[in-house]
Amino acid sequence: MNTDITASAKPEYPVIDRNPPFTKTVANFNTLDYLRLTTITGVSVVVGYLSGIKPGIRGPSMVTGGLIGAMGGFMYAYQNSAGRLMGFFPNEGDVAKYKKHAI
Numbered sequence: 001m002n003t004d005i006t007a008s009a010k011p012e013y014p015v016i017d018r019n020p021p022f023t024k025t026v027a028n029f030n031t032l033d034y035l036r037l038t039t040i041t042g043v044s045v046v047v048g049y050l051s052g053i054k055p056g057i058r059g060p061s062m063v064t065g066g067l068i069g070a071m072g073g074f075m076y077a078y079q080n081s082a083g084r085l086m087g088f089f090p091n092e093g094d095v096a097k098y099k100k101h102a103i
Helices: 022-027 031-051 058-086 092-102
Strands: none
Touching: 022 058, 031 058
16 A cells, blocks of 8 residues: 555645655745744643633643644644645745755
């Protein structure tokens, strides 16, 4: 059974790296990725705090919400970065950046 996503879908944009490693994907995070990660984490902290008011566990609930939000935000940013490198998401800026480094 082939679980490789590239076997079932063809990239619509230029491919920079068909199978980017973790370090390259994280290094490829752009400002919008960091903004999304921060926003998701911040919203999760607030939701955690508000959900802990009634039982009186605001602190632990806030920390748990923040950790879950940070993990979710990181995974969302990672997905977007990897998608740009593999050519599944618009990547004009990334293509220009990597062409400049290749020269």
